Amino acid sequence: MCGFERGLILKLDTFDEERFDKILGIKGAASGVYRGLDYLLQAGYGKRLDGDNTRLAFSIVPTNLNIDDIEDVFVFAMQHDIFPSIGELEQAGVAVCEKRFGELDIGEKIKNLKLKMDKLWGGSYCRPMCPVILTGLHIDHLGNCTVDSETGLNCKWFMLKEAKMKEIATIRECSIDEIFEKVKKNKTDLFEKNFESINEYEKVEHLFGGCGGSPKNIIKLAKI
Numbered sequence: 001m002c003g004f005e006r007g008l009i010l011k012l013d014t015f016d017e018e019r020f021d022k023i024l025g026i027k028g029a030a031s032g033v034y035r036g037l038d039y040l041l042q043a044g045y046g047k048r049l050d051g052d053n054t055r056l057a058f059s060i061v062p063t064n065l066n067i068d069d070i071e072d073v074f075v076f077a078m079q080h081d082i083f084p085s086i087g088e089l090e091q092a093g094v095a096v097c098e099k100r101f102g103e104l105d106i107g108e109k110i111k112n113l114k115l116k117m118d119k120l121w122g123g124s125y126c127r128p129m130c131p132v133i134l135t136g137l138h139i140d141h142l143g144n145c146t147v148d149s150e151t152g153l154n155c156k157w158f159m160l161k162e163a164k165m166k167e168i169a170t171i172r173e174c175s176i177d178e179i180f181e182k183v184k185k186n187k188t189d190l191f192e193k194n195f196e197s198i199n200e201y202e203k204v205e206h207l208f209g210g211c212g213g214s215p216k217n218i219i220k221l222a223k224i
């Protein structure tokens, strides 16, 4: 579960307990997530605070394990004022280390899923952009500020692959304002140096997007 301002994100890939346990890799883990969801709904997280914002999102990753369950999760979310945040499977972590990407990847089935979600959503559905990529700071557990070594952006998970991060400053030696300045200068330099490869990212349009949103929109905004 991740937190963001006034809201929470809950990983919820399916309401089928057995399949969700398999996805989470721990027997009994799914029931804990479902219990957590009940508590959140009882606490009022299923209602909007104002006219615009939901306070709870589901992080949903379609794989061959849960492809038939996505519609149920999506509909449940919409009925409870929860944002259904569908992100594509990343070529990273266990999926790559344990060579499971091929077995989990839904391949061309994603096109049909997108059509179904657009219909339920009532328009073109896509994962929203994560503001941290352009406007935040990524500080690791040691207090170091890290950025993507190629683009200088705070995060590059939107490419659905593990980013190569590099340390650019530490909170032990720099103020937050100084870190923001360093990040900004580094990003400007890298966008100039690597403009050809970065321009290629601007052509990438995922159907749903990964963590962070669509590369095309992110790079377009980052250039401003």
Ligand code: SF4
Pocket: 130, 131, 132, 133, 155, 156, 157, 158, 211, 212, 213
């Ligand atoms: S895009 Fe990056 S910073 Fe944003 S939620 Fe995903 S991992 Fe975190």
